[in-house]
Amino acid sequence: MAAIDLKGVVKRFGAITAVDGLDLEVPPGICLGLLGPNGAGKSTTMRLLTGQAVADEGEITVLGHRLPGESKEARAQMGVVPQLDNLDVDVSVEDNLAVFARLYRVRDVRAAVDRGLTLARLDGRRGDPVDELSGGMRRRLLLARGLTHDPPLLLLDEPTVGLDPQIRTELWSLIDSLRTKGTTILMSTHYIEEAERLADEVALMMDGKIISRGKPSELVAQHAGRETAEVYATPERLAEARAVAEAQGLKVRPAGPAIAIVGSEKATDGAIPPEAIRRAATLEDVFVLLTGEEAE
Amino acid sequence: MSREVANFRTFWKATTFSSVLEPVVYLLAFGLGLGATIVDRVDGLDYVEYVGTGMVATAVIFSSAFPAMFGTFVKERFQRTYDAILAAPVDVEELVTAEMLWIGLRSGFFGCFPLLVSMLFGLDPSPGMVLVPLFAFVTALIFAGFGIAVAASVAKIDQFNYVTTLFITPLFLVAGTFFPIDQLPGAVQIASQLNPLHHLVVLVRHACFGFETADLLRVGVLIAFAVVMWRVAVNRMEKRLID
Helix, strand or coil: CCEEEEEEEEECCCCCCEEEEEEEECCCEEEEEECCCCCCCCCHHHHCCCCCCCCEEEEEEEECEEEECCHHHHHHHHHCCCHHHHHHCCEEEHHHHHHHHHHHHCCCCHHHHHHHHCCCCCHHHHCCCCHHCCCCHHHHHHHHHCCCCCCEEEEECCCCCCEEEEHHHHHHHHHHHHHHHCHHHHHEECCCCHHHHHHEEEEEECCCCCEEEEEEHHHHHHHHHHHEECCCCCCCHHHHHHHHHHHHCEECCCCCCEEECCCCCHHHCCCCCCCCCEEEEHHHHHHHHHHHHCCC | HHHHHHHHHHHHHHHHHHHHHHHCCCCCCCHHHHHCCCCCCEEEEEEEHHHHHHHHHHHHHHCCCCCCHHHHHHHHHCCCCCHHHHCCCCCHHHHHHHHHHHHHHHHHCCCCCCHHHHHHCCCCCHHHHHHHHHHHHHHHHHHHHHHHHHCCCCCCHHHHHHHHHHHHHHHHHHHCCCCHHCCCCHHHHHCCCCHHHHHHHHHHHHHHHCCCCCHHHHHHHHHHHHHHHHHHHHHHHHHHHHH
């Protein structure tokens, strides 16, 4: 049985269709990265899974429970780490955990709080007000709060958005340890590196639907080939290089001030400028090619 | 409610201070001030006793409607506390019910302080007063539900000013707290029957000085109001919180 199963799900907000015929299945025990640009429908998908949004069409099943009717039963087995920090700033670190342990009907609240504090490495800050914590500590506390009841399924909505690279790496280690433990994780992100590092599989989302899915290496092989050549030059030279590469059927994507010629191993003589820098194809190449958006 | 209890541990001193001191200030100003100069007795009661018993309603509306309005709005819009809670196995009805019960319990407790302060100014204790916390609790539920429904309906926090001016202030002023409503125009007297605060004021005074049979009907009216406001609050919050 899939941990999460969405079939033909549609969600509209007035004239905007945020989720447009979404089919997504998450097998138990894997970390699925839901990768997409801003506005792709990732957060709406997360809200549909927690019952905080109700689909206009389609079917949603989470851990065997049909939503929205059995949303409460599903949420009892699900941990959620939201994109926006919604920690309770009026209470202490340990009270934030204790309140949620009670909401999840955890039997031994004290033990759950102690576990959460250890996971978040905030044992020494248990009595402190939340607004005295740094951004990284707050994110760790949010993660610990979502795990108070030791759920089999965890939803992470942009878990490291806005954090320093160092803190991001710390959180990745935490998330990776959960993955190793066998927790099923659905993680939405627009950071390529995050998806590459943590996800067993990546589903690319754009305009409310999945446009491609597979292991990161499979997606790269399928859409970007083995090699990419980056060309840094004047706009005129770049336009010329692009035209030559595209004439040979090669895909060319923007890369900041440069262009990247994807699948350059297939290029014939003259298609790749001599000044180009050749490197291995990456998930970023796939992302930009398929979504047309610059990656972060 | 565990979140509210944890939160209250941070703010209880400030809340208790204002809940105790405000009725004292009003009693001094109206009860002793007016009572010593312009007004001596109203409806057969010393004016201090008249105002002191009426102040329970004031304490209830101010400790229920405003926290419900502002607290709900801040938690929903700025702190996103409800988003966090609804990710747990809690539904909107439970969330609203818990908020209303907490506000009701707190207001029921703090609503009694004007009576206690009035005793210092000469009000005699009576057995009926043990029911005052219950009357205050039910009335606070009404205004908690009202406040939550309003918070779920407005787009900006400034819009609470309209609600305060158009609803809360008139309800508070023509509840019979400071002057009898039987001196007001007939239409206002009829409208006051739709004012839960007026019913609370009458019930508190009768609890202190002798119940009447009609008080059972007043209790029924308050309970009916509370049930209606509960459902309105749940309905409005569902529309606000669930897309």
